[in-house]
Amino acid sequence: MAIWTQHTIDEDFGSAVAWYEINPSASTQFQHGEIIPPGSALVYIFNAAISSDRKVNGSGASFGADMAIGFNTSSSSTFVTDDVITQVASAPPSPSSQFKQVASSSAAFQQAFACNTNSPDDCRWGDYSGASPDPSGNRGAVWFTNTLVDSTGNWATRNWEAIAGNITEYPIPTNGNTLSFGITDGSDGNLWFTENQNNKIGKLTP
Incomplete structure (x- = not known):
């Protein structure tokens, strides 16, 4: 059994994401790593979510050695993007070698949303991501949800699946702020996600 977790850390180039696979029975780490930008780019990496591809069903288990981590990136000259890195246990990647961009924001974030009134340039972006193993347990996939800004300045939900390094995005029909x-994976074989601004729960069927 293992616990996978991550958090954002401060770095000289901006921010990065540190991730860990923890052995809870021994209170030790199986492995850990850091997601950093390619080259010397001044990039901020944040708002991540991590999951292994493990699926347990009763006394049986499958997969579990590989993981995927989704995250946002941005800089002073680029809009926020959704990205993902997948790690195969037999061939772990270097920290920045396998960035796969899922989608990019088409506008700047809303200055009036979640900003510090004492410092208007300090606007919050975070806590709006998630990752889950595939509910079927026989594909080795990880599912993600995250947020981007669309052309009208709305916070738009983006859902995608990562499997064997391949990314498939699943658009949702809801417009406006989502x-x-x-x-999370459900016992019914579907994925369930939230649309916080609309007070809705969405369903994805693999």
């Missing part, structure tokens, strides 16, 4: 907050 602001995804998390995703």
Whole structure:
């Protein structure tokens, strides 16, 4: 059994994401790593979610050695993007070698949303991501939800699947502010995610 977790850390180039696979029975780490930008780019990496591809069903288990981590990137000259890195246990990647961009914001974030009134340039972006293993347990996939800004300045939900390094995005029909907050696999074989701004729960069927 293992616990996978991550958090954002401060770095000289901006921010990065540190991730860990933890052995809870021994209170030790199986492995850990850091997601950093390619080259010397001044990039901020943040708002991540991580999951292994493990699926347990009763006394049986499958997969579990590989993981995927989704995150946002941005800089002073680029809009926020959704990205993902997948790690195969037999061939772990270097920290920045396998960035795969899922989608990019088409506008700047809303200055009036979640900003510090004492410092208007300090606007919050975070807590709006999630990752879950595939509910079928026989594909080795990880599912993600995260947020981007669309052309009208709305917070738009983006859902995608990562499997064997391949990315497939699944658009949702809701327009306007949706602001995804998390995703989880259900016992019914579907994925369930939230649209926080619309007070809705969405369903994805693999």
